[in-house]
Amino acid sequence: MFAFSKRRFAAAVLSAILLPAAAASDTTGTASPRRVEAELLDGTHYSLGDSRSGLTVLSFWSPDSLASRKCIWELQRFASAYESRGVATVAVSTLKDTGLLSAFVAKRKLQLPVAILEDHDLGALPEHLMPIVHVFDKDGRLLASRAGLYSYRSLEALVVPLLK
Numbered sequence: 001m002f003a004f005s006k007r008r009f010a011a012a013v014l015s016a017i018l019l020p021a022a023a024a025s026d027t028t029g030t031a032s033p034r035r036v037e038a039e040l041l042d043g044t045h046y047s048l049g050d051s052r053s054g055l056t057v058l059s060f061w062s063p064d065s066l067a068s069r070k071c072i073w074e075l076q077r078f079a080s081a082y083e084s085r086g087v088a089t090v091a092v093s094t095l096k097d098t099g100l101l102s103a104f105v106a107k108r109k110l111q112l113p114v115a116i117l118e119d120h121d122l123g124a125l126p127e128h129l130m131p132i133v134h135v136f137d138k139d140g141r142l143l144a145s146r147a148g149l150y151s152y153r154s155l156e157a158l159v160v161p162l163l164k
Contacts, residue, residue: 033140034122038092038115041102046090046115048140054086055143055162056136057155060117062095063104065130067149072110075131078155079112087159092117094125135159 036048036058048056059075061068072091079089090113093101098116105114117125125132129147135158137143144158 034134034136034142035120035140036092036117036122037119038090038117040113040115041098041105046113048136051088051136051140052138053088054138055088055159056138057082057087057089057133057159058092058136059089059131059133060092060094060122060125061131062093062127063101064095065127068131071131071150072108074150074152074155076110076112077152078159081152082159085163087163089113090115094127094130133158135162137162 034048036046038046040046048058057078059071061072063069075089075091079087082089091110092115094117095101096116101114101116122134131150132147133145133150133155134142135144143162146154146158
């Protein structure tokens with residue numbers, strides 16, 4: 001008998017739901033574009049529909065999540081390295097406290113765009129699965145997803161095959 005933790009079981013369920021949609025989008029191009037609205041910390045509005053980069057990586061996270069805090073610098077490194085390759089990267093916080101989030105970003109000297117999630121059609125983004133990474137094409141179609149801890153290399157493994 002296999003023993004699964006609740007976190008692994010939830011990640012498996014999330015993958016079973018999201019990844020088939022991502023694969024269908026990648027191979028058929030028929031999946032409908034997704035909607036994500038957020039407010040960047042500088043007060044400007046962010047919309048996935050406005051992005052015209054080759055790929056957009058959105059990492060949904062919360063400073064309240066230990067896994068998210070561990071991964072945020074890896075996301076910063078990835079954003080810096082892949083910006084020149086046409087990959088836009090945004091850290092989208094589910095925490096709605098602008099002051100707390102701004103202090104977190106300033107203390108860690110993060111330079112990638114950080115936004116506060118407003119409206120979206122991605123379904124549930126449970127905190128116990130955070131961080132959750134979604135990769136979208138320029139038309140807002142979901143191409144790939146992953147939930148849980150990640151490293152620079154695991155982000156590369158998710159994105160590089162989509163750049164070809």
